[in-house]
Every structure is written in structure tokens, then in C-alpha cells.
Amino acid sequence: MFPKYDVIVVGAGHAGCEAAAAAANMGSKVLLITMNMQTIAQMSCNPAMGGVAKGQIVREVDALGGQSGLVSDRTMIQFRMLNRSKGPAMWSPRCQSDRMLFANEWRAILESTPNVDFWQDTVREILIKDNRVQGVKTSLGLEIASSAVVLTNGTFLNGLIHIGEKNFGGGRTGEKAATGLTEQLSALGFEAGRMKTGTPPRVDGRSLDYSRMEEQPGDEQPGKFSYKDTAPLLKQRSCWITYTNDKVHEVLRTGFDKSPMFSGRIKGLGPRYCPSVEDKINRFADKDRHQIFVEPEGWNTVEVYVNGFSTSLPEDVQYKALKEIPGFENVRMFRPGYAIEYDFFPPTQLKLTLETQRVANLFFAGQINGTTGYEEAACQGLMAGMNAHQNVHEKDAVILKRSEAYIGVLIDDLVNKGTEEPYRMFTSRAEYRTLLRQDNADIRLTPKGHALGLADAERLTNVAKKVAQTDELIQELMQAKVQPEEVNDRLEDWTTAPIREKTSLYQLLKRPQLSMEQIKVLQPRFSDWLGTLKPEAIEQAEIHVKYDSYIEKERLMVEKMGRMEDLMIIQNFNYDGVAALSFEGREKLKRARPQTIGQASRISGVSPSDISVLMIYLGR
Incomplete structure (x- = not known):
């Protein structure tokens, strides 16, 4: 019934989709096995991609030739560049996504990939001989042969959902858990553990009073994730901000005795940086309010995601507490929030390729490795898919260094340090974050993606043009000089010190008060010429000029550490x-x-x- 596949990917979440697409686009014959064909690439938690450090990861995935950036651009309903008030190392793109369109777009991409086949079933066992993968066995009793297997099981491995004092098996609300794999892998000597995550209630947007909330619109000139020529976002939907209060906290406390987290029914390790609302009011008792982000789930739905109100308290307590939030007085709830416990395998049992140390050609990616977040899952899936293909075809492993990508930082952290709680990426985890900016991911990684057969020739050509234009602009800024009498009046208007001698535009642009817009005023001949350059090349040049000493310092540190690396x-x-x-x-x-x-x-x-x-x- 089935041919022998090069790679079988188990699970079709963000990690599984990237793994399947990567291996297939590199030339492997891939089978993607999922429990439900209708939930491919489902956004189980909030309908958004990117954010602090996470946006950098999506850009890196795109630069390598992955799909998450393209899908995000085609399905976003709002875009914001976070941390613009800080240095460029902190700038982080984030988009609000249309949940249904996101999943549909991912499925369309996979279905249009010739080397990807699909099978709806549950994998119960990995077929192994002489410590090497031979294929998988499904709940239907089918044995499907393959040279490599990538496990991306998410929260489904022995998943247990908690709402108040109730609990039931499930990998996601309304979907059954996956059993058998943990037991088999444990018998093979793998160490397993339990983690937990949670999700907030979803509500009817028609029942909310937005006049009592703060509007959070998208950027006036929205950006995008992909370095490809995706269409710009022409209209956007606003998100909204409101706050909890003492009354909300009082209601929530009435359910603490039924809380699975406080009663000890939940044994798994929870996320430190995305705690439940009951955990927040318990740990931060001195805070009289907590921020709530009210996020629409798409263009054509009234469903709203209540970000910041993740909870596993009884549904009646959730409802009563929601009604005390400003703007939620008449709220109608679609479904309650819940917590979910699931099995994971400490990632110290992996190689840097995400292949397991115990079984050859068996790869783990995503939440099975103890991470949390779509972006963290997607980049692991991409790297596991790449390396599964490379292994099967006896090619060199693909390993990104900490100095090359946030992806390299993430995998290096997981494999070498492990994690005792759901791992989430932050800019502070990257010691070379000035080099690993979201704006230069294409320069850093597209040549590597192209060499592997993932990033196409058009991408490489665009990178070459961007680099050439950036270098040309920097040279022009160095050579163009102005006299004090030509610019000092303007400089004083912009509250920056006048110059005393002939000075290059390069040196003037270093000043924090000046940007490329001011340079155009000081040197009008630049205006027309700059209009012929790529906007991203102009931005790249400006960042280089303003932060060249910091960039050079990090480059020297990379060289020094590289000798040991x-x-x-x-x-x-x-x-x-x-x-x-x-x-x-x-x-x-x-x-x-x-x-x-x-x-x-x-x-x-x-x-x-x-x-x-x-x-x-x-x-x-």
C-alpha cells in the first residue's frame, strides 16, 4: 500500500509542517502523518506569529527557505515592529494572524509540494532495528517503512486536559491524546518528563464594549516577515488592551481550592514567562492589575482570544471573573480556558542536528523537546527536516552556530543545557544579538539555504543586490562631506552640536539625533539616488553606520570564541x-x-x- 519513504514526519503542527516541507523541497520523499487532516498547522494558542526574539526566528526560517514567514505574510491581519524605541538588536516583528487562513495556507503549500504525501492516523510505535529507524507502526496496524522519522507530537503524548476539578485525555480540546510512543521510547532507555501549558478562554467579540479599552492599532506602514516579494498589508484590524482589577482577582481566588495547579493535580512543569492568570495573582500579590490583550482571531469571525488570561480554573469561575474586566461586562464565552499536561523528552538526549543519540535517524522537534511557541517549534522542524534529508542521502549535517542565528542559540541551549521548564526564546539568550538582527537574517542565512537547495536563486540574487547597495551607500556617505556653514543652522534646529570642520555624512549619521531623512536634507542630491535603492538596503546602511563599533566588537568576540568552537x-x-x-x-x-x-x-x-x-x- 505504501512505498518506502525517505522521511516520515509524525505530527502536522508548526514543527511538522516545516520538517515535511524542508525535507521534501530538498528532494526527499516524505509522508506526513497527522491524527486529523483538518487541523494541519492549527494555531492552538494565540493567533499570532513573531514577537520579541520570536520574530527574528521567523525571519531566519524564511531566509533559509522555510515557509512560516510566507504563510504569516499571506494571512496576517495586523503587523507591528516591537521595540522600535530601542536599538535594532531588539527590533522584533510581530503579526496578528487569521487563524483559519493560516492553517488553510499551510495546507495548500504542503499539498502543492510534489514530494509530500499525507496519511491520517496515529503513530503508536517506531520500527527500529539495530538502533536505526526502519519506519513506523500506526493505530490501524499498518507498518510504513522509511529511512528516517521526525517526531513532532506537540502536546499530544499522553496529553491530559484540566479544567477545574475535571480532567480528561486529550492533546488539544476536542482531540484525543496519543499513546504508546512514550512507553516505547522509555523502554529503549530515553528519559521522559512532564510539562504543562495553558490557554485562555475564547469569547464572542460582539459582546465586548471596546469603548472601555485602549486601542492597539498596527503600524502605519506595516512590514512583513518574508524576504520574498509578498503583497503588502493594505488594511488592518486593531487589537485592544484592558486590565484585570481587584474584583477580578477576588473572583479568581474563590476557585483556587479547585485549581488543578494549586491542588497538585498538575505535576508538569509550567512556563515561567507565560504564567496562568491565577499564578500571576498568586505570585504577584502586590500587583492590583494585570494587562489583558484582546485579540481578534481573523477577518471574518467574531471569536476573540483573551491573551493574558490563561487559566485552568472551573469554567463558572472563569466566566464570573471575565465579567469583572472593563469592557467584558456582557461577555459571552465560546469555550473555557484549560491547562494541558504532556510528555516531553529532555533535549540533552539529542545531537545538535536534533537526531537522537540512542537511535540513528530518529529526530525530535518542537514541544517534544520541551520548548513552547510556534516559532521555536517551526525552526526546530525546519532543522530536523533538513538533517533527516541530509542523513538519508549521506550528506553533511546542517548545524547553525550561536553566532549565526537565534536558531543556533535555541538548539545549542536545548542540547547542551537542557530545560526544566518550557523553553522560550528571548533576545537576552543570544550573546551576539547585535549581529543576529531581524533585518539581516537574509544576509546571514540565505546563502546557506541556497546551497542546501531550499532558498531559490531569486532569493540569493536579492541578497546580493541588497549587500551591494548597502556597501555602495556606506561608501557614498564616507566620501560625501559638508562644510560647517552649509549645515550648522540645520544641526542646531535638530538640537545636535554644530560641526567645526569639514565632516563626512557618515560621521554625522552616527549621531542619535540624525537619521537618513535628515541626511537627505543636508545633501539634497542624495534624495533622488536613495529612491533607486531598496528600502532594506538603506535601513541596513543606517544601522551599520550607527552601530559599527558594537558590531565590530561582537565580530571580534565571535572570532575569538570561534577558535575554541x-x-x-x-x-x-x-x-x-x-x-x-x-x-x-x-x-x-x-x-x-x-x-x-x-x-x-x-x-x-x-x-x-x-x-x-x-x-x-x-x-x-
Whole structure:
């Protein structure tokens, strides 16, 4: 009934969709197995993509040739660039998405990918022989052969949903849990754990009074995620902001005795940075209010997502508390919020390719690795799909360094440090964040994506044009100079110090009070010429001029660390033979089996002295 596939992807969430598309577009024959063909790429939580650090990840996925940026651009209903008041390392694109269009667009992309086949079923077992993947066995008893398997099971592995004192099996509300895989993998020696996440109630937007809320419109000139020529967003829907209050908190506290989180019925580890509303009022008892974001779910629906009100309290308590929020006095609830517990596998059991250490050609991606967020899942799926293809076709592994991408930071953190709570990306996790900006992801990663066969030639040509125009503009700014009598009146108008001698526009643009708009005024001949350049090249040049010292400092740091990063450790290195290693360091190194000294240095429990011992030993 089935041919032998190169890659089988289990699960069709954000990780599974990117994994299937990547492997297929690189040339592998792929089977995507999902429990429900109607929920491919469903946005189970909030209908949005991007955000702080997450927007950078979506840009990186796009630059490599992934699909999440394209899908986001085609289905967004609002776009905002966050943190514009801060430096460009912090600028983060975010869009509000149409939930239904997002899923439909992803399915259309996958169905138009010739190398992707579909099967609706549940995978119960991985077929393994001699510690190598042979395929999968489904709940229908079908055995389907493949050379590699990518597991992207999300919250479905032994999923348990909690609402107040009620709980029932499910991977998502209205959908059954997946069983069998955890038990099999545990029997093979994999370590498993439990995590939990939650989601807020959905309400009827027609029942809300928006006049009592603060409007949060999109950017006047909305941007996009993809570096491809996607259509601009011509109209937008506003989001809204309101707040909880003492009355809301009082109502919520009446349900604490029935809370599965406080009663101990939930054993899983919850997200630190996206806590439930009951957790917020318990942990931050001194706060008299918490922000609530009121987010529309699409163009043609009245359903609204109550962001900031994630909860697993009884549904009647949720409803009574909602009615005390300004603007929600007459609210009608579509469905209550809930918490879900699910199995995950600590990612220290993986290689940097996301292949498991115990079983060859078995890959994990997404929440199965202990992460949270669509963007974190998507980038893992992309990398797992790439590396599954590379393994099957006996090609070199694809590993991004911490200095190359937020994706590299995320995977390096997971594999070397593990996670004790749902892992979420932040700009603070990236030590080279000035280099890893959202505006230059195409320059950093498109050549790599093109070499792998994912990013097309048009993308590479566009990157080359952008780089050439950026360099040309920087040279022009260095060469163009102005006299004090030509510009000082203007400079004083802009509250910046006058110049005393002939000065280049490059030096003037370094000033925080001046932008490229002011430079056009100071040098009118630039205006017409700048109109012929790509806007992104102009932005790139301005960022380079203003932050060149910071950028150069990080580049030098990357070079310095790179010497250690590239020092390879032989595959079967005998750590027991190095007596000077600490006991903990030896055990951690034996377990993680790092490929380089740089990777070894980031393993929790491996001390700087252990690294020194290793370097001396390897030098000998």
C-alpha cells in the first residue's frame, strides 16, 4: 500500500509542517502523518506569529527557505515592529494572524509540494532495528517503512486536559491524546518528563464594549516577515488592551481550592514567562492589575482570544471573573480556558542536528523537546527536516552556530543545557544579538539555504543586490562631506552640536539625533539616488553606520570564541581516561558527547577547569 519513504514526519503542527516541507523541497520523499487532516498547522494558542526574539526566528526560517514567514505574510491581519524605541538588536516583528487562513495556507503549500504525501492516523510505535529507524507502526496496524522519522507530537503524548476539578485525555480540546510512543521510547532507555501549558478562554467579540479599552492599532506602514516579494498589508484590524482589577482577582481566588495547579493535580512543569492568570495573582500579590490583550482571531469571525488570561480554573469561575474586566461586562464565552499536561523528552538526549543519540535517524522537534511557541517549534522542524534529508542521502549535517542565528542559540541551549521548564526564546539568550538582527537574517542565512537547495536563486540574487547597495551607500556617505556653514543652522534646529570642520555624512549619521531623512536634507542630491535603492538596503546602511563599533566588537568576540568552537573532539573520546576531569564533568561529557570544545563549555556541570584539562589533553 505504501512505498518506502525517505522521511516520515509524525505530527502536522508548526514543527511538522516545516520538517515535511524542508525535507521534501530538498528532494526527499516524505509522508506526513497527522491524527486529523483538518487541523494541519492549527494555531492552538494565540493567533499570532513573531514577537520579541520570536520574530527574528521567523525571519531566519524564511531566509533559509522555510515557509512560516510566507504563510504569516499571506494571512496576517495586523503587523507591528516591537521595540522600535530601542536599538535594532531588539527590533522584533510581530503579526496578528487569521487563524483559519493560516492553517488553510499551510495546507495548500504542503499539498502543492510534489514530494509530500499525507496519511491520517496515529503513530503508536517506531520500527527500529539495530538502533536505526526502519519506519513506523500506526493505530490501524499498518507498518510504513522509511529511512528516517521526525517526531513532532506537540502536546499530544499522553496529553491530559484540566479544567477545574475535571480532567480528561486529550492533546488539544476536542482531540484525543496519543499513546504508546512514550512507553516505547522509555523502554529503549530515553528519559521522559512532564510539562504543562495553558490557554485562555475564547469569547464572542460582539459582546465586548471596546469603548472601555485602549486601542492597539498596527503600524502605519506595516512590514512583513518574508524576504520574498509578498503583497503588502493594505488594511488592518486593531487589537485592544484592558486590565484585570481587584474584583477580578477576588473572583479568581474563590476557585483556587479547585485549581488543578494549586491542588497538585498538575505535576508538569509550567512556563515561567507565560504564567496562568491565577499564578500571576498568586505570585504577584502586590500587583492590583494585570494587562489583558484582546485579540481578534481573523477577518471574518467574531471569536476573540483573551491573551493574558490563561487559566485552568472551573469554567463558572472563569466566566464570573471575565465579567469583572472593563469592557467584558456582557461577555459571552465560546469555550473555557484549560491547562494541558504532556510528555516531553529532555533535549540533552539529542545531537545538535536534533537526531537522537540512542537511535540513528530518529529526530525530535518542537514541544517534544520541551520548548513552547510556534516559532521555536517551526525552526526546530525546519532543522530536523533538513538533517533527516541530509542523513538519508549521506550528506553533511546542517548545524547553525550561536553566532549565526537565534536558531543556533535555541538548539545549542536545548542540547547542551537542557530545560526544566518550557523553553522560550528571548533576545537576552543570544550573546551576539547585535549581529543576529531581524533585518539581516537574509544576509546571514540565505546563502546557506541556497546551497542546501531550499532558498531559490531569486532569493540569493536579492541578497546580493541588497549587500551591494548597502556597501555602495556606506561608501557614498564616507566620501560625501559638508562644510560647517552649509549645515550648522540645520544641526542646531535638530538640537545636535554644530560641526567645526569639514565632516563626512557618515560621521554625522552616527549621531542619535540624525537619521537618513535628515541626511537627505543636508545633501539634497542624495534624495533622488536613495529612491533607486531598496528600502532594506538603506535601513541596513543606517544601522551599520550607527552601530559599527558594537558590531565590530561582537565580530571580534565571535572570532575569538570561534577558535575554541571549532576545536573538534574525536567521536568516541574516552573521558574515563582523563583522570583530571571532575566527576560531574566526566559524567556530563559522557552523556552529552559534545562535538567541539565550544559545545562542551556550555554543558551544565562542566567547569572551566574541565575545559582547560580537555584542551591540554587534546593538544597533546
